[in-house]
Amino acid sequence: MDKIKILVADDHEIVRYGICSVLATAEDIEVVGESSTGAKTVEMFKELRPDVSIIDITMPDMNGIETTREIHKIDPKAKILILTM
Numbered sequence: 001m002d003k004i005k006i007l008v009a010d011d012h013e014i015v016r017y018g019i020c021s022v023l024a025t026a027e028d029i030e031v032v033g034e035s036s037t038g039a040k041t042v043e044m045f046k047e048l049r050p051d052v053s054i055i056d057i058t059m060p061d062m063n064g065i066e067t068t069r070e071i072h073k074i075d076p077k078a079k080i081l082i083l084t085m
Helices: 013-021 038-048 065-073
Strands: 002-007 029-035 054-055 079-083
Touching: 002 013, 002 038, 013 029, 029 038, 038 054, 038 065, 054 065, 065 079
Parallel strands: 002 029, 002 054, 054 079
Antiparallel strands: none
């Protein structure tokens, strides 16, 4: 069975670390990339084509909603989870 590829985007390194640490305990999940800005997340999405993207709603340059819109222009069926406090 193929692993679920995850892209994690949050501007706080400690939050990304925590999310990635939890996901690393699952045998069927692989974190394929991490990003701290919306623009970088969109670029990484184009390159990595993750199965799921976990995106913080508040990031520099582009918030999570704007980032999601840009990703959906690339792939309208992209699966995205948006994090908020």
